[in-house]
Amino acid sequence: MKYTFRILRFDPGVDQSPCFQDFIYETEEKKSLLEALMDIRNDQDCSLSFRYSCREAVCGSCAMVINGQFDLACRTMMESLGTSLIVLEPLPNLEIQKDLIVDMEPFWRALFAVEPYLFPGETSPENGHRIEDREMEKIDQFVNCIMCGCCYSACPVVARDERYLGPAALAKLYRFVKDPRDERGYKRWSRVNTEAGAWGCDTVFKCNEVCPRKVRPADGIEGLRRKLIWGKVKSLFKRVR
Amino acid sequence: MITHDILVVGGGLAGLSAALTADPHLSLAIISRVHPLRSHSVAAQGGINAALGNSQEGRDDNWEKHAFDTIKGSDYLADQAAAELMCREAVPTIYEMEHLGVPFSRSPVGLIAQRPFGGAGFPRTCFAADRTGLVIAHTLYEQAIKRQVKVYDEALVTKLVVENGRCVGVVIYDLATGQVLPMRARAVIFATGGYGRVYLRTTNAYINHGSGIGIAYRAGVALKDMEFVQFHPTSIYPKNILITEGARGEGGYLVNNKGYRFMADYAPSAMELAPRDIVARSIQTEVDKGRGFEDEYVHLDLRHLGQKKIDKRLPSVREICLKFGGIDPVETPIPIQPAQHYSMGGIDVDVRCVSSLAGFYAAGECACVSVHGANRLGGNSLLDTVVFGKIAGQEASNFVNGLELKDGNEKFLLDEAVAEKAKVDTWLSRSGGKMAHHLLNDLKVVMSEKAGIFRTKKELAEALEAIREIRDDYGRAFISGQCLRYSQAIVNLVEFGYMVDLTEVITLGALLREETRGSHYRLDFPKRDDAGWLKHTLVSLKDGKPEVAYRDVQITKYQPQERKY
The missing domain is CATH 3.50.50.60 (FAD/NAD(P)-binding domain)
Structure with missing residues (x-):
């Protein structure tokens, strides 16, 4: 089978502007897009740059836009695309560093902003917490996140408002708010009670759609909103009393 | 600095x-x-x-x-x-x-x-x-x-x-x-x-x-x-992505082309949950004796666990099978073969x-x-x-x-970096020679064919010879183009020099260790030899050549006994 790879190339500081370059690639094997990219780099142009590591959809390195769809190159089998023209672009909403490599810094900054770590109680039970499995199931989908950035890049709100924390960070926050071991307190996390936080979401669910790990970040954002409203109601009641 | x-x-x-x-x-x-x-x-x-x-x-x-x-x-x-x-x-x-x-x-x-x-x-x-x-x-x-x-x-x-x-x-x-x-x-x-x-x-x-x-x-x-070198028994064929031991821990079976749970012949009491070296060798033996599929793999059967348990305890395994193997372990056994896993x-x-x-x-x-x-x-x-x-x-x-430690000498550190940069420049300046990925592939072929699960003196000696030839090729390595940023070719060539050293040490240690112990299986010395080899191999670089020494294993209270599962 003969494929045409149309890849967005850009080396800021060298190139005037990004432009597409075509590579012809032939294979009879069942290959992933990542394997094909590595072959192209090795045999045709060793300056072609892209990130990768695990090749099994768990490290989150190789997220990109593949024929208009957000996905990991490693878990995309070429034949599954049903076309011989494969257009590859770097993740949008982030600056290109080189070719398919983008600067993830804004994504990480958003993550840091939600204090994405457990706030344990004063004392921790010596032999571990007793937690029912169904309690842990509530955060199950969120701990499946690999921080690949697909949701952040696909999010229309991030595209227009750089202050918005984005789906991954907010879903991460919800993962901790729902963790029975976490005691961060309402005051601490309700700082996301803003347009740059939980209320920024347009609820168009692009994040749910593009996640390669079946996480539904919008569930987390909705959950935060519910908790924020509930927190408000409770504080109103306190005042009435 | x-x-x-x-x-x-x-x-x-x-x-x-x-x-x-x-x-x-x-x-x-x-x-x-x-x-x-x-x-x-x-x-x-x-x-x-x-x-x-x-x-x-x-x-x-x-x-x-x-x-x-x-x-x-x-x-x-x-x-x-x-x-x-x-x-x-x-x-x-x-x-x-x-x-x-x-x-x-x-x-x-x-x-x-x-x-x-x-x-x-x-x-x-x-x-x-x-x-x-x-x-x-x-x-x-x-x-x-x-x-x-x-x-x-x-x-x-x-x-x-x-x-x-x-x-x-x-x-x-x-x-x-x-x-x-x-x-x-x-x-x-x-x-x-x-x-x-x-x-x-x-x-x-x-x-x-x-x-x-x-x-x-x-x-x-x-x-x-x-x-x-540990070979994991169960990597999915042909992509060699890991299928966790947890799949057998949760009750999965290993089955050959006769539909037989062959671990009964190798580890009758532990069965699928024998240690990895034993299970990997057993699978390879089944395949080598013609009892595998396509002369490549055997089956890991999870079907009897049912969808609910698979989804709850092994969701990634199912996802890997669906995405990378094109099969659903709920309905089809997983094709698996041993693959290098751990050092x-x-x-x-x-x-x-x-x-x-x-x-x-x-x-x-x-x-x-x-x-x-x-x-x-x-x-x-x-x-x-x-x-x-x-x-x-x-x-x-x-x-x-x-300790009252002084920082390293700045000039000394800079000189070291300059020398490293000179190596990169040499690769970039050449107009022809060996490319990183070809070198890497040559080395992988040698290691896989001659220093894998089953080993012999003849093959290990050949491997050592071949590795030393590949080292000469590395001296002629080159990178096409002049790109310095995000250059995987530079990364690969830097690392490759060290990989040659590693494989030399692996192979030399394997050649000298004339016994079978754990993952190191010598067809020509199929027994463990505690009198001669209850010791660690230590290889260090002396005057540019590997020098081998040995150190006794520390025993506290567990005297070596026959390993049966």
């Missing part, structure tokens, strides 16, 4: 664990060739061992039984005091992980759940479905965010800088800028992982070239027990992660303490990374705090 008290090289579990345990008053940074969350630790699936005794069948478990299983699993090559230390530390370590936020799967009464694993007397493996490495790595990274640990990511360490017999820093290739730079430190901890990619079939990530181990070797530190050997360190080079420490897969001996048990590697990562962090801190 960038200067820190401690540099931790590697951002996986061992590196993060070291960074989090080091004295917070010291200036510390992690250097990693990838972002820490892209490290290979995230690919660990099955679990982490600790004798919590949380399950009904595990009530009588304790750390000493864990230590015994580890030592027996190691085919008695583990240093017993080290194995005891790791297993004793396992229980508090798991609770510490739990308190940091690791979302362990729970038992019906709400305790941390434990599943059976190969070579273990009790259900001892704690897990988070089949993404245990992922959640522990993310949890430790979260703690690193909390502690504001400085991380230099996408920087490949190319060399250790040794001044007057003391490690004073490293040279890095910074991928984003293409610069080659020195970084100064009073102590350096290596947590650089394994070398799976020297084999054609491996479960390891693409980044696992093992250059860290080779860098230590070039700096004069001995490598220990490198001939012991028991590594940088020679003691039980405090201290090496023979002052100021240099190593932990995790790149190090050899040794706790895994000739064969590691499933669930012990995550434990190793966390326990010994912590120890390395403490020891390096003590070293820096305890």
Whole structure:
């Protein structure tokens, strides 16, 4: 089978502007897009740059836009695309560093902003917490996140408002708010009670759609909103009393 | 010049664990060739061992039984005091992980759940479905965010800088800028992982070239027990992505083309849950005797577990099968074959992660303490990374705090970086020669064909010869084009030099060790020989050549006995 790879190339500081370059690639094997990219780099142009590591959809390195769809190159089998023209672009909403490599810094900054770590109680039970499995199931989908950035890049709100924390960070926050071991307190996390936080979401669910790990970040954002409203109601009641 | 008290090289579990345990008053940074969350630790699936005794069948478990299983699993090559230390530390370590936020799967009464694993007397493996490495790595990274640990990511360490017999820093290739730079430190901890990619079939990530181990070797530190290479029994055919041992722990069967659970012939009581070396050899034997499928693989059958259990306990396995194998394990057996998975050997360190080079420490897969001996048990590697990562962090801190140390000489460090840059320039200046990926492929073919699961004197000697020829080819390496930024060709060529060293040491150790022990199976010496070989292989570089020495195994109370399962 003969494929045409149309890849967005850009080396800021060298190139005037990004432009597409075509590579012809032939294979009879069942290959992933990542394997094909590595072959192209090795045999045709060793300056072609892209990130990768695990090749099994768990490290989150190789997220990109593949024929208009957000996905990991490693878990995309070429034949599954049903076309011989494969257009590859770097993740949008982030600056290109080189070719398919983008600067993830804004994504990480958003993550840091939600204090994405457990706030344990004063004392921790010596032999571990007793937690029912169904309690842990509530955060199950969120701990499946690999921080690949697909949701952040696909999010229309991030595209227009750089202050918005984005789906991954907010879903991460919800993962901790729902963790029975976490005691961060309402005051601490309700700082996301803003347009740059939980209320920024347009609820168009692009994040749910593009996640390669079946996480539904919008569930987390909705959950935060519910908790924020509930927190408000409770504080109103306190005042009435 | 960038200067820190401690540099931790590697951002996986061992590196993060070291960074989090080091004295917070010291200036510390992690250097990693990838972002820490892209490290290979995230690919660990099955679990982490600790004798919590949380399950009904595990009530009588304790750390000493864990230590015994580890030592027996190691085919008695583990240093017993080290194995005891790791297993004793396992229980508090798991609770510490739990308190940091690791979302362990729970038992019906709400305790941390434990599943059976190969070579273990009790259900001892704690897990988070089949993404245990992922959640522990993310949890430790979260703690690193909390502690504001400085991380230099996408920087490949190319060399250790040794001044007057003391490690004073490293040279890095910074991928984003293409610069080659020195970084100064009073102590350096290596947590650089394994070398799976020297084999054609491996479960390891693409980044696992093992250059860290080779860098230590070039700096004069001995490598220990490198001939012991673990082949995981169950990687999916043909992509060789890991299918966790947890799949057998949850009750999966291994079946040959006659529909027969062949482990009954090799390990009648442990069956599918015999240690990995035994199961991998059994599978390979079935395939070699024509009882496999397409002369390549056998079946791992999970169908009887049912969809509910598979989705609950093995969701990633199902996802991997669907995406990479095009089959659904709920309905179809999984085609599996052994693939390189883990390196028991590594940088020679003691039980405090201290090496023979002052100021240099190593932990995790790149190090050899040794706790895994000739064969590691499933669930012990995550434990190793966390326990010994912590120890390395403490020891390096003590070293820096305890001595009046001067920083390395700035000029000396710069000169080292200049020399490294000159190597890169040589590759770029050539107009022809050998390309990195061709060299790498040649090496993989040699290792896979001649230093794999079954070994003979003839093939190992041929391998050694071939490796030395490949080293000559490396002297003619070149890179086409002039691109310095994000150049995988530069990364590959830097690492390749070290890979040649590694494979030479693996092969030499294997050739000399005329016995069969754990993962090292010699067809021409099929018995274990405790009188001659109850000792560690130590290979160090002397005058540009490998020099071999041996050190007796430390025995505490577990006398070697025949290993039956």
